[in-house]
Amino acid sequence: MRFFKKAILYVLIFLTTLIILAYVSKVDYLLKAVRVIYLKGHQTAYLEDYKEFDNDTISKGNIEQPWPIHKNYNKIILTPALEEVHKKTGTVAFLIIKNDSILHESYYEGFNKNSKSNSFSMAKSIVSASLGKAIMEGKIKSLDQLVSDFFPEFKEGKVAKMTVGDLSSMASGLNWDESYYSPFSITTRSYFTDDLKKVILGLKGVDAPGQKYKYLSGNTQLLAMVIEKATGENLPNYVSKNFWKPMGAENEALWQTDKKGGIVKAFCCIASDARDFARFGKLYKQYGKWNGKQLLDSTFIAKSITPRFKASPEYGYGWWLTEYKGKKIFYMRGHLGQYVIVIPKDELIIVRLGKEIGLQTNKSTHSDDFFVYIDEPYKMFAK
Numbered sequence: 001m002r003f004f005k006k007a008i009l010y011v012l013i014f015l016t017t018l019i020i021l022a023y024v025s026k027v028d029y030l031l032k033a034v035r036v037i038y039l040k041g042h043q044t045a046y047l048e049d050y051k052e053f054d055n056d057t058i059s060k061g062n063i064e065q066p067w068p069i070h071k072n073y074n075k076i077i078l079t080p081a082l083e084e085v086h087k088k089t090g091t092v093a094f095l096i097i098k099n100d101s102i103l104h105e106s107y108y109e110g111f112n113k114n115s116k117s118n119s120f121s122m123a124k125s126i127v128s129a130s131l132g133k134a135i136m137e138g139k140i141k142s143l144d145q146l147v148s149d150f151f152p153e154f155k156e157g158k159v160a161k162m163t164v165g166d167l168s169s170m171a172s173g174l175n176w177d178e179s180y181y182s183p184f185s186i187t188t189r190s191y192f193t194d195d196l197k198k199v200i201l202g203l204k205g206v207d208a209p210g211q212k213y214k215y216l217s218g219n220t221q222l223l224a225m226v227i228e229k230a231t232g233e234n235l236p237n238y239v240s241k242n243f244w245k246p247m248g249a250e251n252e253a254l255w256q257t258d259k260k261g262g263i264v265k266a267f268c269c270i271a272s273d274a275r276d277f278a279r280f281g282k283l284y285k286q287y288g289k290w291n292g293k294q295l296l297d298s299t300f301i302a303k304s305i306t307p308r309f310k311a312s313p314e315y316g317y318g319w320w321l322t323e324y325k326g327k328k329i330f331y332m333r334g335h336l337g338q339y340v341i342v343i344p345k346d347e348l349i350i351v352r353l354g355k356e357i358g359l360q361t362n363k364s365t366h367s368d369d370f371f372v373y374i375d376e377p378y379k380m381f382a383k
Contacts, residue, residue: 065248090355120334128318
């Protein structure tokens with residue numbers, strides 16, 4: 001018994017020492033990471049982790065606008081290749097919307113049309129839309145307005161010329177490590193810290209802004225902070241008022257915050273469903289018009305879905321871009337293979353939400369599974 005008591009004491013001393021060292025080393029956020037992610041058997045953030053964090057609400061309006069159901073709804077079956085990919089990668093939702101009507105939808109692993117899952121970086125497209133709205137309202141002058149107009153912390157050095165457009169187009173030049181699996185990266189710190197604002201305002205410029213594309217999640221977080229300061233509104237309320245409600249979302253959404261009553265993790269982490277995520281694809285496909293009302297300026301959207309840099313044709317302002325088999329495509333994209341894919345030429349929107357991303361061969365900046373989600377529906381149509 002005495003040995004057992006000593007063993008417990010030593011374990012407690014060891015754990016206490018680890019906790020003290022974590023705080024002294026300024027990696028105390030890892031304690032939360034261990035509890036939320038690693039002890040649950042995950043190596044990175046996962047689809048339903050929003051349940052483990054504090055959240056703010058993106059409220060829906062009183063008038064829902066359900067998607068019309070296509071006359072051939074679910075009459076065209078998925079191809080064997082799609083079924084195989086869904087099984088291998090843990091797809092939980094797959095939608096095909098043709099001519100603004102749901103032609104096909106499949107759900108897996110207990111998910112349904114109302115099930116929430118983590119958007120991850122698809123949220124960046126929504127933050128960029130919010131930037132467009134703030135410009136439309138005159139609360140931000142233009143894409144060329146300086147970030148330092150809102151945060152004087154960026155008045156000195158290379159960042160002095162950094163604009164809100166640089167943040168949206170991933171051309172800030174800030175020091176950021178976009179590593180999702182390293183427990184010591186700033187991305188991981190930002191995901192688990194309870195003082196995200198401090199982390200972001202501590203960023204420094206290492207490259208001249210506005211010169212080249214480099215994907216950094218910190219850009220979107222800083223952009224969200226700018227939008228909140230410019231509008232005087234918190235971002236979930238701003239998105240609710242300007243998009244969620246007027247577009248008739250069927251469900252409220254949740255947006256993870258760094259702590260209770262804190263700021264949203266704007267670079268990621270909107271928990272919503274496939275149907276409501278798809279509304280942003282439709283909004284951009286229609287160049288900002290919804291039910292006859294111009295929610296976003298069409299010029300802003302045209303710029304958003306056009307590459308800013310010739311050397312980086314894969315990205316515009318908050319949206320991923322490609323041209324594939326003669327079709328221009330723009331899409332929202334998130335960690336582990338979350339997609340809202342828009343093919344305007346064929347009036348097509350494809351949504352895939354899931355637990356893993358497909359095999360990557362590094363042949364393209366776009367993932368291999370992304371092309372499967374495009375190719376296979378066309379084979380379905382041909383049949």
